[in-house]
Amino acid sequence: MHSLYLSSSFFSHINLSPKLQHKSLCVQNPFLSNFLIPSSSNPIFSKTLNPNPNSHFSIKSSSSSSSSSFRSRNPSDITVLVVGPTGYIGRFVVRELLRRGFHVVAVAREQSGIRGRNSKQETLDQLAGSTVLFSDVTDHSALHLSLSALGRPVDVVVSCLASRSGGVKDSWRIDYDATKNSLLAGRRLGASHFVLLSAICVQKPLLEFQRAKLKFEAELEAEAARDGGFTYSIVRPTAFFKSLGGQVELVKEGKPYVMFGDGRLCACKPISEEDLASFIANCVLDEDKINKILPIGGPGKAMTPLEQGEMLFRLLGKEPKFLKVPIGVMDFAIGALDFLTKIFPSMEDAAEFGKIGRYYAAESMLVLDPETGEYSGEKTPSYGKDTLEEFFERVIREGMAGQELGEQTIF
Template structure:
């Protein structure tokens, strides 16, 4: 939910009172459900932008997502709607299309701790990504404030390579936990059947309509890579996906396995 205190007027007053020079927006809907997505990904960012331009702020950095390259979901269209407004605004802007975060790929840790197999969609090689850590991504966002080469541009960014498939993620996690790899394969067709069923029932139930969208989100991430899309050749291109940072997913898994850190995933948990 968006706090009622986050109005354009209150945001503008906050920026003016603190002599704000730049805005870095990382806000995003928690669930991706349509109403939430339009309220947060577009409308809250719109309020931030209007407050910023009204307060004389000179720069706006937006954290978006690399998946908007192939928009099929409500939250992707909401993000793109605001991106268009930002590019047309009288302000220096940077739009960062990030690949997957470490915490988005850590949801099966407790399954493995409970002795359950690692879930894979299809053969586990359908998709790939170059995941990036929170710290490396934060450094990149801040760099956008000072590097002219990163300004007034849409920037696609991933973490250190190479690109990693879900099966490789499972191997890393099993290795970090000292366990023998065990996998359970989930047919993508089953997800499509769930989407179709919920979409049909959603015609008469708003609650099921939202569940259908969440199922579509799950299917999207199970079948689409978080890499640069090569439209000319109709494929994802790992080599064309820029890399930034030094922290690796394998190191993150090791720290999770030893409980040096914990991922607060909240509604981002899939499994």
């Protein structure tokens, strides 16, 4: 997710290696991936349909039975389609929706997870309890064909899609195109509500993935304005816990805590994956979240990198030791990469990665007060019960297992 906050371990991750240029994997032959698999069993069946190729870019709900009245039904009678279900937040969203009793259909790649390392069976196990549909959200025709095999309407679409790399083309392919494909396909099955996992950093769009997210947000709002029976909830979370834990092991080993400038350039109110999943699940039925942009952070006050580092040293019982890196170092690197991109266009993503790192090193993941033009911790809503201190304590004990930065190593 790109609402991630830059870990101060930036220099231990960014090296412009091929690892940073890895693209998210997807099914390459979508017409062979048109399988609907209930994850609690093994039967597989496929169904071939012929969608109208001229209707790919028009949004039309095909079922009047799946109107906003779904909110009056029991969760077991409500079908929620989740795209991006195997991502960092997506898998917790699926788990929370199932816990609340919804019928969940999860659209996943045949090879999911970090760098596509999870097999189909591992995905089925991870999403147990939901109906798993293996398809390609980047291919509108394939997604439509696969979803048509459901044989039932969809009430709500929840999108947890996000570009894995933040690269220019990948951002538009996932954060805009694939997300729009999900909206189109869901609407054809009667979906009347769309919950979008966006990012709080789109308030100040300087990066390609932010522009892609904002373009889709605008089209989502336009669809609700066009069709009074359609609603949306746009969730903009602050930092995720995993993006702040990258230095725990380094500090445990006696190394300094790395931060940019004086450590006060940026602040955040990080939220755990469980708490964010709970908030997203609330958006399915809560009428007070209809047709709203919903910034959300975790409990407690906003914290700067300096304060996060001080907390970590206190929990470890060590004397604070900081390494302060001038932000100008990143500006120089970005300038050099921009220059090289003009000569070698293939370096476009490398330059974008540098800009992403610079953004998270300097910009707070908080609500941007339109009156003052400043970030405000007070105006950033809090939700949940999990705290960053508890997360640090757990990582100190157990390590970062399950919290790997994966393909977003730049974060």
